[in-house]
Amino acid sequence: MKEIKVPELAESITEGTIAEWLVKKGDQVEKGDPILELETDKVNVEVNADHSGVIAEIMKDEGDDVEVGDVIAKVDENGEAGGSSEDSSDEEDKEEAKDEEKKESKEEEASDQKEEKKEASEDKQEESSEGKGKNDVIATPAARKRARELGIDLSEISARDPLGRIRPEDVEDAAKGSKEEKKEAPKKEAKKEKKSDKQSEKTEFDKPVKREKMSRRRQTIAKRLVEAQHNSAMLTTFNEVDMTAVMKLRSERKDAFLNKHDVKLGFMSFFTKAVVGALKDFPLLNAEIQGDEIVQKMFYDVGMAVSTDDGLVVPVVRDADRLDFAGIEKEIGRLAKKARDKELQLNELQGGSFTITNGGIFGSMLSTPILNAPQVGILGLHSIQKRAMVMPDDTIEVRPMMYLALSYDHRIVDGKEAVQFLVRIKELIEDPYDLLLEG
Structure with missing residues (x-):
């Protein structure tokens, strides 16, 4: 697979905008054939294929800005025009195999995590039976497990139990309060921004408008x-x-x-x-x-x-x-x-x-x-x-x-x-x- 890059254009020109692709994926090209028209600051120039073969992939779309040296397409020197169904099938099989491997890996990882949690829970149960934890916090095994899952520090939770024992519902309440506090600020900011944007649009344009991106030139x-x-x-x-x-x-x-x-x-x-x-x-x-x-x-x-x-x-x-x-x-x-x-x-x-x-x-x-x-x-x-x-x-x-x-x-x-x-x-x-x- 060969890469087609944006060539050196001129001393003062280092970038451009893809104005039009002259080929599409699967087309047969010969070395030197024009494949796209690039709009620069001064003139439109044609970019030619560096290799003969089939356009295997188009990396940039029309309207995209590109710089000298950017990879814009790939050419399969051994490919056939229109693409190969066998190649496509092989690629799909490879992708499916990769997905299966990822799925099995995730399942094994999840199983290991469950074992670790089970062992940690047993350790914590022993600590709670003695009435003390690492931070002298009294909590039920279920509360300690839930706190680990939610990433809550038990020492920061207030127990409702008269004896000071932290229960799972105390952990849930603490987690809920923390989430609400974290979400409240961004929501308020987002609402302010949306409201400001809407007001700005309504103030600037009370009637329909048409927006069009300026050409590079x-x-x-x-x-x-x-x-x-x-x-x-x-x-x-x-x-x-x-x-x-x-x-x-x-x-x-x-x-x-x-x-x-x-x-x-x-x-x-x-x-x-x-x-x-x-x-x-x-x-x-x-x-x-x-x-x-x-x-x-x-x-x-x-x-x-x-x-x-x-x-x-x-x-x-x-x-x-x-x-x-x-x-x-x-x-x-x-x-x-x-x-x-x-x-x-x-x-x-x-x-x-x-x-x-x-x-x-x-x-x-x-x-x-x-x-x-x-x-x-x-x-x-x-x-x-x-x-x-x-x-x-x-x-x-x-x-x-x-x-x-x-x-x-x-x-x-x-x-x-x-x-x-x-x-x-x-x-x-x-x-x-x-x-x-x-x-």
Whole structure:
């Protein structure tokens, strides 16, 4: 019989939750076959069979939390799919034999105890006939026997007999009083707790509710977001950008772009290029804090927040500064699809230096994005709305406008740098030809 254990997942991941078993007891598996899907903090991963054979036992259920090294199943290398009735019969015979042995052992033990009690009773009868016991307590043999059975100290029992002789009924009364005292306190506490719980439930929810356990990823997201707020001096600065030039350029080039690169020209490639350009001008927003050191990153791995059914994930576009518009659009599309299909790998989620999140696709007008720690900057995009704008010549025109939000860690990024960073993005988006020229 071979064990299947939770394998090493990644340096930062030591546990997960069993999302789904892909096999059941009695199934035939080959070495390397996927047997279950494990939900971790970041991605879902498949665990493969370490041995070929038949699944003899499943140790953990769906929804159970497991750690690296835990035994989750056992494989019978010599078994046959569907299980063997002969093996099952042998196992049952073994169990019955064990039960018989246990039963005989208990009967022998009980017989020995009876003999010991009989001898002790005879000794006590001799003591009582002389009028004294070990503690000079006068008691009938039956009372002494009952006291031993109940674990009562005869010296603590008050006799009702005028001569002071303790009888069995005195022992029973003492035992009854002791039990009532022991039971009274826990009962009172239990009643108080139950009453308190019921009152709490009624006070909190007067109407029906539905409870559902948070997924491991949702728990991790919640934990990380709270940690980001507690462990950083997070502030947000805002600006607005005129999308006229980008929308015009995109309208003019989108068909040719699609025919040439087989991918649509979206807004995210413009903002990714703009972010890279701004990070080069303000490198502290491409840094992080490690202990008492500021680590400036000399690369531009930009995270793209993607919403999935299981929560928000942030896959990373590597070396965004080296990609052209088509390369960025293709990479964003590839990562977004893998995120929705739950096929992202751990290395596609790690090591980003800055993050972009686009709440505008859901209709958000304005928000304050939370930092993706340990990064110190995140850019929030919002929906495009036509608004009446006063132009430099004092004329009023209707322009497609978008609010931008930059959240940053004030511990290493000053307000001046944050504002100038956002202004630089605004300038690059409002004059996108600079982006095209800089490539």
